[in-house]
Amino acid sequence: DIVMTQSPDSLAVSLGERATINCKSGRNLLYRSNNKNYLAWYQQKPGQPPKLLIYWASTRESGVPDRFSGSGSGTDFTLTISSLQAEDVAVYYCQQYYDPPLTFGGGTKVDIK
Amino acid sequence: EVQLVESGGGLVQPGRSLRLSCAVSGFTFDDYGMHWVRQVPGKGLEWVSGITWNSGNIQYADSLKGRFTISRDNAKNSLFLQVDSLRAEDTAFYYCAKGGVASLAGPFDFWGQGTLVTVSS
Numbered sequence: 001d002i003v004m005t006q007s008p009d010s011l012a013v014s015l016g017e018r019a020t021i022n023c024k025s026g027r028n029l030l031y032r033s034n035n036k037n038y039l040a041w042y043q044q045k046p047g048q049p050p051k052l053l054i055y056w057a058s059t060r061e062s063g064v065p066d067r068f069s070g071s072g073s074g075t076d077f078t079l080t081i082s083s084l085q086a087e088d089v090a091v092y093y094c095q096q097y098y099d100p101p102l103t104f105g106g107g108t109k110v111d112i113k
Numbered sequence: 114e115v116q117l118v119e120s121g122g123g124l125v126q127p128g129r130s131l132r133l134s135c136a137v138s139g140f141t142f143d144d145y146g147m148h149w150v151r152q153v154p155g156k157g158l159e160w161v162s163g164i165t166w167n168s169g170n171i172q173y174a175d176s177l178k179g180r181f182t183i184s185r186d187n188a189k190n191s192l193f194l195q196v197d198s199l200r201a202e203d204t205a206f207y208y209c210a211k212g213g214v215a216s217l218a219g220p221f222d223f224w225g226q227g228t229l230v231t232v233s234s
Contacts, residue, residue: 040220049208055220093158097218100172104158
């Protein structure tokens with residue numbers, strides 16, 4: 001199984017400041033034939049199902065604010081919230097869909113400092 | 114509007130079986146792979162199983178093989194999860210999720226609200 005490791009487990013950031021979440025995969029998620037990284041990021045607010053934010057490591061889902069961005073390739077990935085807003089308080093998960101069993105990271109809780 | 118509505122959860126005794134359903138609308142169901150994901154309250158996400166558009170490829174989490182069976186009925190726009198020999202550790206919210214592609218190799222772009230399964234005597 002591909003193990004996905006997120007860091008940190010939690011972080012508190014001041015409103016308007018940058019939040020950075022890391023995700024490390026136990027295997028290379030870059031599929032060479034199409035040059036795509038099979039990595040997604042989700043946001044889950046309390047009492048709600050997860051919501052897709054980013055896929056193919058860096059493609060923003062329709063309707064997602066541009067303060068959210070994804071980067072990285074291979075085994076190391078990052079989700080960045082450029083200017084944290086109050087509504088961004090949530091748990092964020094990375095997920096690989098390169099090879100079943102599909103696996104999620106453990107989650108990173110983002111709060112306001 | 115894409116909608117996924119899970120049903121079939123509830124309180125179940127250990128050792129019993131349960132069949133979860135997910136009714137979908139707002140998209141062409143048989144164009145996409147579908148998945149079940151579970152979440153113990155207060156914990157992280159665990160992928161349970163996925164099924165391709167034509168049921169030609171079905172996969173399960175390694176720890177769940179043998180007790181869980183995913184299926185779909187494209188004529189009825191419905192996804193199912195049969196869970197046998199329920200255990201206390203199966204207590205969780207079970208989410209139905211739409212894949213972004215026909216295979217299993219795509220992100221989950223829409224999710225249902227989830228159905229809670231509680232296994233207890």
